[in-house]
Amino acid sequence: MRFALIHNARSRKNRRSGSVFAAEAKAILGENFVPSDSREGMTEHVRHLCARDVRTIVIDGGDGTVSTALTAIARVYPADRLPDIAVLASGNTNLIANDVGFGLRGMEAIRRLQQGAAMRSSIRTPVRLSWPETDRIPVLGLFGGCTGYARAVRIAHSPTVVRFAPHDLAVGFTLLSTVVSLMFRKSRESWLSGEPLRVETSGHAYDGDSFMFLVTGLSRLSRGIWPFWDAEPNVEGLRYLDVGAHPENLSRATAALLCGRAPRWLRRHPDYVSGRTDDMMLTTKSDFVLDGEVFAPSEHEKIRLERGPAFRFLHA
Incomplete structure (x- = not known):
């Protein structure tokens, strides 16, 4: 070869x-x-x-x-x-x-x-990240997010965590760190309040404050962690999860998703929205993190996430 x-x-x-x-x-x-x-x-x-x-x-x-x-x-x-x-x-x-x-x-x-x-x-099919109305060159990646995820990544990238935390548990630690932060009164309200986020996809749009937004082109993460579910069976595209501000039962939901489970109550809860799409537009002031790299928002505050080209990955 x-x-x-x-x-x-x-x-x-x-x-x-x-x-x-x-x-x-x-x-x-x-x-x-x-x-x-x-x-x-x-x-x-x-x-x-x-x-x-x-x-x-x-x-x-x-x-x-x-x-x-x-x-x-x-x-x-x-x-x-x-x-x-x-x-x-x-x-x-x-x-x-x-x-x-x-x-x-x-x-x-x-x-x-x-x-x-x-x-x-x-x-x-990777996530294609672009910034409409700018000359920034689009990039491809397979796992990313913004709002609370971008904030948690900054914690996960701190020298102490990078030195001592298991590297292949990066996403698990990132999700868990948000829950740990809620144990402390000083940081609880700022975390729970989230950040403004508008999501537009497949003719549907909604505004609100987002505690955490995630998207992926992968089909499996480390150690059974899987914070997504298919709201509509047999629909292809990028998987995403948007957790609203002040979400109910956050500890219970996080425990389930860290084990790769999405019980019926979670799938039906309005604070937790997961699905698939080929194309979505986000409006946010948050950084966007894609495969560990932090991208600052544009002055227009628009981020486009598309289903990228299909790659064939080989396995020994």
Whole structure:
């Protein structure tokens, strides 16, 4: 199999393993060994891969590296000729790899790909994040959110948490941290009050204060956590959850969602809205976090979330 490797030497597991793997992989792949770079630098690297008609791209890093790479690939490759993707879980957070990861790392993964044997695969459509009425370039990612989620991520990214919390529990910790904050009178009201958010999707719109908004193109998270449910069976699209301000039974709801359960009372409760959509517009002053990267709102306060192009992810 002819493939390229996008390698993030700064990712947590790659820092631990040193430069040995990078040197071996570069010796094998030559010009198809690509160091992880900025979004614009990555686009230029991927443009060369497209020109050489590389049909499989391996991404060795965490969620942020995957997001940067998928964004570059979608910008450069024709929509009907996207390459296959193999994700090696090497980052600080590996939510994407937990769902669509290759299953191997290092030279073991390289050797498996070199064999060129048939592999299992799955299709995922990332979230396409854009800012209408601006010249900001859209980005792709697979898990994101705003309002309380953006606030909780800032806590989860603090040096103390990053150092001591299990990295693959990032989303679980983020959700749990909101509940813990409610135990303290000083922070309870500011958390519960939420932030103004207008949601427009499929001809339906509503305004209100949002405690937490989440969206994903994944089908599974770490450790059984799953804060979504399908309000309408057999409907495809991005999954989303909007929790209103001062939500009733928040501790009970969080406990259920951290275990991947959505009981009937939760599905019917007006404070918890979950569903699927191909296209939605948000109006908010909140930052938006996508695969761990924080994006500031535009002056127009508009955020568009669309179902991105379908990628095929390979599994060893």
